[in-house]
Amino acid sequence: MATVIFTQHLARFLDCPNQPVCAGSLGAALDEACRVNPNLRAYVLDEQGHLRRHVAVFIDGRPVRDRRALSDLVAPDSTVHVLQALSGG
């Protein structure tokens, strides 16, 4: 299983424990990870399903490229970090 790790910055606002997810697209991984809390999705994605402008996501240490369709590939042993971008502080 891959793992999605949410920044502790988010824990100020809501529960967001690390989540095991299936391999596939980043969009599918985030969908699965956000099921833990119904409010979590809106903190990471906007209403069009795009990554929020000041949220940074890394897959295995590399920043994702497709921030709109979320098509970057998550491998079975990937680690996905969902972080706050420094630009939004």
Place this chain on the structure above:
Amino acid sequence: MAQRAWVGTRKGLFELIDQGNGWSLQTVHFLGDPVSAVVVDGNDGTVYCALNLGHFGSKLHRLDPGLRTWQEVACPAFPEKPIDSDDPLEWAVQQIWILESDPLGPGGSLWAGTLPGGLFRSIDRGSSWQLVSSLWDRPERREWAGGGYDVPGIHSICIHPSQPERILVGVSCGGVWVSDDGAGTWRLSAQGMRASYLPPPEALNQNAQDPHRIVGCRADPKTFWCQHHDGIWRSNDGGATWQGLDGISPSSFGFAVAVHPADPDVAWFVPAQSDQCRVPVNAAFVVNCTRDGGRTFTPVSAGLPSEPSYDLVYRHALDVDGEGQKLLVGATSGRLWASNNSGLGWQPVPIQFPPIYTVRIA
């Protein structure tokens, strides 16, 4: 009887209380988080607070009467943008710019105006929201421009005090829009406004006007006051037509306006030097007041800084209470001043706040 006020700032929501001897700090909510709008439902005392989290987007929280714990409720959100849409705007709420509740209640609607310029309505106290598509789908909306922000936004929602189906909204920059049927249909209603900073053909275009803030008089719902990018306007006919006021000293530029709830001829403004120089004229911070419907204005400095001051007041940072006696005005410097005599004199509130975005007297 104690009065309460809510000061929304760059770094939290500050709850103040006045028990007859001036405003003091009661509680700090959401410390560290930017607050973009606050409203208190006058029918049941529910408080709604909109946050604009730098990383994680707009959020809305509700404080129910008698409780001390906020509950996160739904945030207004646009529907999915059609894949073939040629609208250059992102259909994503950047910020809730204004919240208002129906004056007739309980059970009335809660309204939100956003950046970009969406008008949203909730009929279940913020648990869900619907975009007012009758306004969003108007072809003129595509011509709205940014004013204060990169995208256009709705900053003023005025609901008729006894006929809540009559609604007036102000858009920067998109003029004034009025509905007489509960937001079913809309008409552009900025006749008389002028934008002299635009090329001549556009200067009188109603859809290009930049009203910074519009407020209505509770006792005389036909009267509206507008602090516009190009000066001060008044309407005596429910927003159908607008009359500009000339010769206002020290300046007619500014952002905020408040109107006396019982006297449509009394209104307050906070002048700045000009569009190009958004600081008090001659570094003298004053609150400008008319008590004769705009024929004359009196700049009041009593109790306001006597030293050179460069405070600017944003459009939602001036408010008057339901009696027309107490006012609060907050500045981007984080300074807050109070009046308890209808703006004849002021006193500083002895708290150094973060930059103040919005002020509400409950």
